[in-house]
Amino acid sequence: MNDASPPLMKPPLPRILADRPEKMAARGVNIHYGDKHAIKDLSITIPDRAVSAFIGPSGCGKSTFLRALNRMNDTIPSCRMTGAITLDGRNINDPDxxxxxxxxxxxxxxxxxxxxxxxxxxNVAYGPRIHGLCASKAELEQRVEESLKKAGLFGEVKDRLHQPGTGLSGGQQQRLCIARAIAVNPEVILMDEPCSALDPIATARIEELIDELRQNFCIVIVTHSMQQAARVSQLTAFFHLGTLVEFGDTDKIFTAPTDQRTQDYITGRYG
Amino acid sequence: MVLLVCSAVAVATTLGILASVLFESFVFFREVPLLSFLFGTQWAPTGSPAAFGILPLLAGTILITVIALITATPLGLFSAIYLSEYATPTLRKSLKPVLELLAGIPTVVLGFFAALTVAPFIRQVGTGLGLDVASESALAAGLVMGMMIVPLISSLSDDIINAVPQSLRDGSLAMGATPSETVKRVVLPAALPGIASAIMLAISRAIGETMIVVMAAGLAANLSFNPLAAVSTITVQIATLLVGDQEFDSDKTLSAFALGLVLFFFTLALNIAALRLVRKYRQHYE
Incomplete structure (x- = not known):
């Protein structure tokens, strides 16, 4: 997992990184799914308290890389990774x-x-419970309420907290999942196409929420929608065939991309 | 049309059986009062005077079923959890058929395994501990019957656990839950209604089982909840009452139909309860 430290080649630094500290970073990451080389020698720096969007055509590896950031790929037996991914400078694949x-x-x-x-x-209490974050019931109740508030859901569900979470609408369910993720006080929130199953109104609601959440969290979002990337993110990374083609300030990627492939993708020539 | 006839035949057969059982039971209850049948504590159909109290048989049936469930539920459920959540795909592929092989063993074979191996073993252990153990005991029959329904429970539960969407497991793991927390707090609760109905199914199977009990638990209709004593069950009595007899007119043979009727209501009630349970949890979980 953590062999020969890859050459420290710094990717070009986006403007937004200048005033925000690095939260996560990848250096020389390669990911294989069985025989498939899904991510090829990828390096990226993800800033804190900002939204970074991963865009690219289907099968370009953006979701695979996202899942490498919290080691969810560990649950897939055929998946292997080399290179280094760090959280606050610490390699997340270290044996300890x-x-x-x-x-x-x-x-x-x-x-x-x-x-x-x-x-x-x-649903919201799940994380705090398994991590033993709350000493008392009152504390737990307070944390659940706060998390639901941060996810913009509390007002809609405060009278039916003890009804099944599966009874909510799709958009509410997704905000519930966000509340659930927030409840353990994470530093980074990864979102894998969080709006692809939602209608436009629910999507708009989630996008607003993402914009609020970036005050407190480092957010990485994979999206199929370029409009969404443009709306919610400060940084955009364009993936193509397992490589990171271009990474930079969102406004720059969408108005003046440096790579021809990015240009072709955002103008809708393929994807 | 053919399809309609086929299903009509199946339904008609069921109704026919029910009608014949009802009719013969009716004849029986003209001879023996219903109340003394349901609440009598003596079962001696061939004695003089003959006694037809079902309670000893009911007790035996319940006792053996409970022993079987205590054996089979943890074994079946845990092996299902192991197979679906922890075993590697290759291991699972070879283990599951072996487990299902157990379901293919004829109950007669299980019966003499119970009578010739398990019962004497329990007796030896029991006497070693200074306990009075009958040579044929409810414990032996219950244990072996438990082995019989293990594959039923594990196979059904395994399918049900597998049907729990992977997204729920991912969601739990992504929260920083360990695999075992995920199984306990997310996967099992989601699979609970299905598992409950699998167990209900196993109960009706155990109640209806005859051969193992005939061979391992004896015929003595004792009103007892002592697992070390010999007991008898409803099914066993039906079998012994009717074997070899051609005339169905004495109280003795007619009582078999009354027993059959009780058994029928028993399993019917169980199935309805299982359905209710599943429906209730469905509302709760989906």
């Missing part, structure tokens, strides 16, 4: 890093809302 602990610092929201078959309250 527990993936279970890592994931409480790097949370994740999935493509399809996946609330647990429990009540709304229990």
């Amino acid at each position: 890093v527990d993936p279970v602990q890592l994931r409480s610092h790097v949370g994740m929201v999935f493509q399809k809302p996946n609330p647990f078959p429990k009540s709304i309250f229990e």
Whole structure:
């Protein structure tokens, strides 16, 4: 996993990185799925308290790389990775890093809302409970309420906290999943196409939420929608065939990309 | 049309069986009062005077079923969890058929395994501990019956656990839950209604089982909840009452139909309860 430290080639520094500290970084990362070389020699620096969007055509490896950031790929037996990924400068694949602990610092929201078959309250309380974050019931209740508020869901569900989370609408379910992720106080939130199963109104709601959340979290979002990337992110990374083609300030990527492939993609020539 | 006839035949057969059982039971209850049948504590159909109290048989049936469940539920459920959550795909592919092989063993074979191996073993251990153990005991029959329903529970539960969407597991793991926390707090609760119905199915299978009990638990209709004593069950009595008899007119043979009727209501009630349970949890979880 963590062999020969890759050459320290710094990718070109986007403007936004100048005034924000680095949160996560990848150096010379290669990921294989069985025989498939899904990510090829990828290096990137992800800043804190900003939204970084990964865009690119289907199968370009953006979701695979996202899942490497909290080691969710560990759950797939045929998946192997080399190179280094760091969180606050520490290699997350070091033998003494527990993936279970890592994931409480790097949370994740999935493509399809996946609330647990429990009540709304229990969904949000799940993380704090397993990590033993709350000493008392009152403390737990407070944390659940705060998390739901941060996810902009509390007002809609405060009278039915003990009803099943699966009974909510798709957009509410996704905000519930975000509340659930927030409840363990992560530093980074990874979002894998969080709006692809939602209607435009629910999508707009989630996008607003993402914009609020970046005050407190480092957010990485994979999206198929270039408009969404343009709306919510400060940084955009364009992936193509397993390589990171271009990474920079969102406005620059969308108005003046330096690479022809990025240009072709954002103007809709393929993808 | 053919399809309609086929399903009509199946339904008609069921109704026919029910009608014949009802009719013969009716004849029986003209001879023996219903109340003394349901609440009698003596079962001696061939004695003089004959006694037809079902309670000893009911007790035996419940006792053996409970022993079987206590054996089979943890074994079946845990092996299902192991197979679906922890075993590597290759191991799972070879283990599951072996487990299902157990379901293919004829109950007669299990019966003499119970009578010739398990029962004497329990007796030896029991006497060693200074306990009074009958040579044929409810414990032996229950244990072997438990082995019989292990594959039923594990195979059904395994399918049900596998049907829990991967996205739920991912969601839990991504929260920083360990695999075992994920199983306990997310996967099992999600699979619970299905598992409950699998266990209900196993119960009706155990109640209806005859051969193992005939061979391992004896015929003595004792009103006892002592697992070390010999007991008898409803099914065993039906079998012994009717074997070899051609005339179905004495109280003795007719009582078999009354027993059959009780058994029928028993399993019917169980199935309805299982359905209710599943529906209730469905509402809760989906």
